[in-house]
Amino acid sequence: xxxxxxxxxxxxxxxxxxxxxxxxxxxxxxxxxxxxxxxxxxxxxxxxxxxxxxxxxxxxxxxxxxxxxxxxxxxxxxxxxxxxxxxxxxxxxxxxxxxxxxxxxxxxxxxxxxxxxxxxxxxxxxxxxxxxxxxxxxxxxxxxxxxxxxxxxxxxxxxxxxxxxxxxxxxxxxxxxxxxxxxxxxxxxxxxxxxxxxxxxxxxxxxxxxxxxxxxxxxxxxxxxxxxxxxxxxxxxxxxxxxxxxxxxxxxxxxxxxxxxxxxxxxxxxxxxxxxxxxxxxxxxxxxxxxxxxxxxxxxxxxxxxxx
Numbered sequence: 001x002x003x004x005x006x007x008x009x010x011x012x013x014x015x016x017x018x019x020x021x022x023x024x025x026x027x028x029x030x031x032x033x034x035x036x037x038x039x040x041x042x043x044x045x046x047x048x049x050x051x052x053x054x055x056x057x058x059x060x061x062x063x064x065x066x067x068x069x070x071x072x073x074x075x076x077x078x079x080x081x082x083x084x085x086x087x088x089x090x091x092x093x094x095x096x097x098x099x100x101x102x103x104x105x106x107x108x109x110x111x112x113x114x115x116x117x118x119x120x121x122x123x124x125x126x127x128x129x130x131x132x133x134x135x136x137x138x139x140x141x142x143x144x145x146x147x148x149x150x151x152x153x154x155x156x157x158x159x160x161x162x163x164x165x166x167x168x169x170x171x172x173x174x175x176x177x178x179x180x181x182x183x184x185x186x187x188x189x190x191x192x193x194x195x196x197x198x199x200x201x202x203x204x205x206x207x208x209x210x211x212x213x214x215x216x217x218x219x220x221x222x223x224x225x226x227x228x229x230x231x232x233x234x235x236x237x238x239x240x241x242x243x244x245x246x247x248x249x250x251x252x253x254x255x256x257x258x259x260x261x262x263x264x265x266x267x268x269x270x271x272x273x274x275x276x277x278x279x280x281x282x283x284x285x286x287x288x289x290x291x292x293x294x295x296x297x298x299x300x301x302x303x304x305x306x307x308x
Contacts, residue, residue: 001024001028001060001152001153002022002060002153002184004023005057006021006057007020008053008054009051010054016039016042017043017046017053017208018209020043020205020209022210024153024184024186026182027179027182027183028184029185029200029201030187030201030203032189033203034188034206035206038205038206038208040158040188042208043205044080046058047186048072048078050078061076075151076151077146077149077155078154079142079145079146079154079155080157081157081158086130089130091126091128091130091133092114094145096113099148116147116148119144120140122141136168139167140170140171142159143171147178152184153183154185155186157188158188160172172197179198187199200216201213201214202214226264227267227271229264229274229289230260230291231260232259232287233283233286236284237258238255241260244260244262244277250263250274262274271290
């Protein structure tokens with residue numbers, strides 16, 4: 001659905017985007033991660049055919065951004081970080097105006113506008129002025145606007161930027177709903193836990209260069225340099241501590257109040273021997289889980305915090 005090949009944008013001698021290669025298949029939700037100034041918005045504007053690259057190629061839904069701009073614009077929904085609204089319009093009038101711009105006519109226009117309002121949970125605000133909406137409601141209205149023509153691909157630039165916690169949760173729920181509808185979504189954000197919850201692929205960009213590009217699970221494996229396990233055997237943790245300390249494949253064991261923390265420095269080690277060992281020695285497992293590496297941890301490992 002989206003493919004870039006050495007996509008590059010320069011401003012003078014400055015590389016805003018430098019030889020970017022990424023691929024999104026149908027139904028992918030791709031988290032585009034990077035600090036402010038890393039090149040996320042520039043990339044999205046090029047994919048939306050609003051900005052010409054310096055060189056390189058990109059295709060969206062099979063159309064080149066150089067020769068197929070009209071076709072691409074019919075097939076995508078682009079939502080920038082901040083967008084203008086018409087102050088003197090009601091919410092329903094705002095959507096009907098853009099539906100008319102998409103050449104949606106007659107009864108179909110009214111139904112589509114009402115359906116999009118229902119999807120983003122703004123039906124109760126249909127007759128309110130756009131200026132009366134909160135920032136979170138305005139973001140949801142922006143999502144409704146880009147969904148009017150039922151696009152195959154969504155380009156969402158920082159959709160949760162500046163929102164309070166409740167509004168961010170609502171936006172995340174909307175993105176999950178869009179994912180279930182089969183939309184292909186490229187979403188940029190610096191609120192990492194929310195991307196980890198909805199994305200199946202991520203790309204981490206810094207100073208215009210894509211440092212990591214792939215499935216979330218593969219990226220996590222790439223940056224993991226050790227394994228941490230949480231283990232509890234109930235009131236026999238002290239005995240389990242002594243047993244595990246003697247194992248050559250275990251590097252550290254720490255006793256907490258209610259569980260043990262086991263560290264294995266070689267991430268390739270198969271640690272399935274641990275529950276087998278404990279059960280064989282008469283212990284009953286109350287807790288056995290691997291401590292997950294978060295997207296924030298991966299981001300901190302892979303980036304240096306440098307911007308253009």
